[in-house]
Amino acid sequence: MMEPFRLKTVACCVGAALGSFTSAGTYADSATPRGTPTVLGNALNPGALNTVPARDPDGLDAQAFPRSPTGFLYGWPKLPLETKETQSGWLYSGQAELGGLGVFGDTDNAWFQQYKDLKSGPYLNNFSFQASQPGTALFFETYGGGIGYSDQFIGAKAGRFNDWKLDLFYTEIPHEFTSNYRLIWSGEGSKDLNLDGLKPGEAVNAATTQATIQDALTRVEETDLGLVRKQGGFNVEKYLTNEWRVFGGYNLEKREGERPFGAVFGGGGGGGNVEIPESIDYETQNFLAGLRFDDGLNNLNLQAEASLFRNRVGTMTFENPLFITTNTITGVSPSTFTSGRYDLYPNNDYYNILGEYGRNFPDFYKARLTAVASLAWMKQDDDLIAPTTFSLAGGNINGVSTENMWNTTRANSKQSADAEINTQLFSLGLVMSPTDKLDVEGKIRYYETENKTEFFAxxxxxxxxxxLLNDGSGGSFVVPNPTAGSNPAGTLPTAYNQAGCNLAAVRELGLVPSAGNVKIRNTPYDYKQMNYVLSGDYDLGRASSLNLTLEREEFDRAYRERDSTWENSLELGYTNRGFSFGTIRVSAEYAERRGDTYNIEADPNSSSAIFGPAPEANGTNVASWIHAPSGLRKFDLADRDQTTLNGRVNVIATESVDVGLVLQYQNNDYPASDIGRTDRYRIGSASLDVNYQPSAAFGLYGFYTYQQGNMKQSGIQSLGCVIGNYYYFYSDGSIATNTTGIAPAPLNSGARLRDQTRVSGTNWHSLCGDESAINPLYNTARAWSVESDDYNHTFGVGGRYDFGWARVELDYTYTTGVTQIGYNYNPNALGITNPDTLALIGSGMPDLNTTQQFADLNLIVPVNKSVAVRALYRYETGSIDDWHYDGVSENPMPTANTLYLDSGPEDYSASVVGLFVQVTF
Structure with a gap:
């Protein structure tokens, strides 16, 4: 349960009366609507108004160098603002900082602009005003910063102590995705993107189109893609009696802009790929209303909330600059597909009702009982769009004319999504103290998601x-298998069509389908989760304790490879705050996850394999009936042994110096995963921080953190599995196949025949489903593995010094990261001969490197008690070496049907200079 409202109001009013406003405003708790920001601020006011006041020489109290229970030095508090009083008894104080900024360097770099808006010109950095009237218990606060810029924020609070409170806020946050995008459309941010200087479908072949686009790109300047999130709202609370209060809130969030988005034409992997600017125009409204009760023994919280998302773009159409290749459909020219469409995120609604109850039993081992019940409904009923806007005249798919058969919503099995997912949560907990030295806590939690969404293709x-895929340029369909012997002679490819989308009627036909992996129904994932927790904390002495936690987690899943998984964990911790040199906290946890039988075919009813019998006829490629190799384990379902170690030592080096050392390590072992995330995933870190605070005038700090992670994965490149074929496996890993039963000569001299096998109508599932040295589909010679190592360093120093006539504060942070990736595979088995590709095996892949540095220098010169001048200098630099983007800027269209318009992040360095006048009143 949340703390009583009266305590928060006391803090608010006392702070206003003393003039100790230091925060840019904190909002988020269970009495605010979802989406309400936790803190209002921006880059120059991160989490608190950057007023850089003097430190209070009197400190916190009479004790010299006071420390927290964990051994940390309390920081020298900032000198509070002096308050003034009106004739009516109002106490007030305020401050404002305004001046100008000069921004230099790579200021248009997306990395620099990612979440801030810093430009040269006049700048109101921040302001605050607070007032209270002790006689009436009324109070008022307002604060803000960056006014007029796209990272501005403003908030206000008003109320009466122990009676009512109103919070208002407005904030904006920009997000730049890229500053290196070549925009070849107009209308970005809207529903229609129209090509500029290029005509869709004009060229007669892909090569001509490629040359035309490459020429046009030489005249296109790079631009930025980004969005701005604007959010405003209010929260209100009102006491009805000393025990009962009501609360509520509302906020509205809008996001407008663009971001890079992938578009594909053709079937399967596509016959045309281009990055388009996705138009973003979102609106989300969040509502909350609730009732609370607190009489000292009982706590009750009842609340209801709603979140309504609306996409103002809905469906986005873009003109296609490529001359594409088609798939599945015949008789229609590739130049037909002059545009594409995306039905973007649908409008959806979320509703939740929550009840929380807590009861203290002070006479029964100081026990406290808590109970939570929550029900939620998520719904969206977006109108479905037609599979294509084109008539597809003259076209044919599997013997059926496409003309005017797909450019209507009647081509969908339903006209709207009618999607719904419901969740429910129930939790019961009990905390008690059987003895003065022992605290015990038990908790049971149940959570369930129910997916009621259904769609048939x-x-x-x-x-x-x-x-129909990608506006008709591709498709994924199932028909009766045409291989001789699979189905009765004379079976037409349209035989399934006569069933009229009746699945039961299709199955009654008893015809072997052409493929086993064509999606015919959505998979409505849902699950049930149970958690049981028992923990205890035992005082070993006046300042030391031992804690033990046992937990069991159980999942029951639908449509996943495992119906059930369970995980047991044990955590042991030790804390000692009684050492003269400082404090120690250490903990160790071991968790073991297991489950029932792992079934690779998680949801056979969603694919075309359910249409009829499994194939047996010679010449049938049965690869599509085998979902994955049997040894594959998805990491969230796989058996896992997890060990976690944590330790922290806080050292009181001297009365004005404390040193902290933190060590963390986690090892995840996957003992039964032959393919997927294999072996171990390990991550560890070490942090050292030093804090030196000899006086209110002088302070230094420094920290360093090192983190290292290692992850391994493996897979097998599939080949094929054809009934009746002989497969020959050679010592160099290469594979050959024929129907004669006579082994061909090896492709590579010196290789010898290692083994051979024949696929039959009765052995194909076991032979091709289990990865092995004689598996034609998942042959272990075609296995690959990848190992990723990550190394990260973060270093920072800073300090402050008060000369009397001026104060100086300096903060510097340096962070760098390196990712090393190594691939290993047998090139002979995969048929790879390109020297450049062969050179990448092992440690041949280049590293991915990122480095950033930030330095902030503030010089504050007091003019008098009410006025000070602050000079600000900020320096940022970033460098990145990412092989994913190598060559994109120089060659954005390396092949005829692939167009990259975003050349990725770039190095930058930028400086911000500011001169401000601080006024307090």
Whole structure:
């Protein structure tokens, strides 16, 4: 349960009366709507108004160098603002800082601009005003910063102590995604993107189109893509009696802009790929209303909330600059596909009701009982769009005319999504102290998601099962298998169509499908989760304790490779605050996850394999009936042994110096994963921080953190599995196949025949499903592995000094990261001969490096008690070496049907100079 409202109000009013406003405003708790920002601020006011006041020479109290229970020095508090009083008894204080900024360097770099808006010109950095009237218990506060810029914020609070409170806020946050985007469309941010200087479908072949686009790009300047999030709202609380109060809130969030987005034409992997600017125009409204009760023994919280998301773009259409290749459809020219569409994130609603109850039993081992119940509903019923806008005249898919059969919403099996997911949460906890030295806590938690969404991929107009892809340029359909012997002679490819999208009628036909992996239904994932926790904390002495936690987690999942998983964990911790040199905290945890039988075919009812019998006829490639190699384990379902170690030592080096050392290590072992995330995933870190505070005038700090992680994964590149074929496996890993049963000569001289096998109508599932040295589909010679090592360093120093006539504060942070990736595979088995590709095996891949530095220098010169001048200098630099973007800027269209318009992040350095006048009143 949250703390009583009266305590928070006391802190608010006392702070206003003393003139000790230091925060830019904290909002988020259970009495505010979802989406409410936790802190209002911006880059120059991160989490608190950057007023850089003097430190209070009297400190916190009469004790010299006071420390927290964990051994940390309390910081020298900032000198509070002096308050003034009006004739009506109001106590007030305020401050403002305004001046100008000069911004120099790579100021248009997206990395520099990512979450801030710093430009040369006049700048109101921040302001605050607070007032209270002790006689009436009324109070008022307001604060803000960056006014007029896209990272501005402003807040206000008003109320009466122990009676009512109103919070208002408004904030903006920019997010630049890239500053190196070549925009070839107009209308960005809207529903329609129209090509500038290029005509869709004009060229007669891909090579001509490529040359035309490459020429046009030489005249296109790089621009930025980004969005601005604007959010405003209010929260209100009102006491009805000393025990009862009501609360509520509302906020509105809008996001407008663009970001890079991938578009694909063709089927499967696509016959045309281009980065388009996704138009963003989102609106989310959040509502909250609730009732609370607190009489000292009982606490009750009842609340209801709603979150309504609206996408003002809905469906976005863009003109296609590429001459693409098509897939599945025949009889339609690639130049037909002059545009594409995306039905963007749908409008959706979220509703939740929550009840929380707590009861103290002071006479029964100081016990406290807590209970939580929560029900939520997530719904969206977006109108579905037609699979294509084109008539597809003259086209044919599997013997059926496409003309005017797909450019209507009647081609969908339903007209709207009618999607719904419901959740429920129930929790019960008990805390008690059986003895003065022992605290015990038990908790049971149940959580469930229920997915009620259903969609079948079938066109009622034609009876065809499958999907038209990418506006008709591709498709994924299932028909009766045409391989001789699979189905009765004379079976037509349209046989399924006669069932009229009736799945039961299709299955009654008993026809072997052409493929086993065509999606015919959505997979409605849902699960149930149970957690049982028992913990105890035992006082070993006046300042030391031992704690033990036992937890069991159980999952029951639908449509996943494992129906059930369970995890047991044990955590042991020790704390000692009684050492003369400082404090020690250490803990160790071991967790073990296991589950029932792992089934690679998690949801067979969602794919076309359910249509009929499994294939047996010679010549049938059955690879699509095998979802994955049997040894594959998804990391969230796999058996896992996890060990976690944590330790912290706080050392009181001298009365004015404390030193902290933190060590963390986690090892995740996957003992039964042959393919997927294998072996171990390890991550560890060490941190050292030093704090020196000899006086209010002088202070220094420094810290260093090192983190290292290692992860391994493996997979097998699939080949094929054809019934009736012979497969020959050679010592160099290469594979050959034929139907004669006579082994061909090896492709590489010196290789010898190692083994051979034949796929039959009865052995194909076991032979091709289990990865092995004689598996045609998942042959272990075609296995690959990747190992990723990450190294990160963060270093920082800073300090402050008060000369009397001026105060100086300096903060510097340096962070760098390196990711090393190593791939290993047998090039002979994969048929790789390119020397450049062969050179990448092992440690041949280049490292990914990122480095950033930040330095902030503030010089404050007091003019008098009410006026000071602050000079600000900020320096930022960043460098990145990412092989993903190598060559993109120089060659944005390396192949005829692939167009990269974002050349990625770039190095930058930028400086910000500011001169401000601080006024207090």
């Amino acid at each position: 079938c066109n009622p107009l034609t009876g065809q099962w499958g999907r």
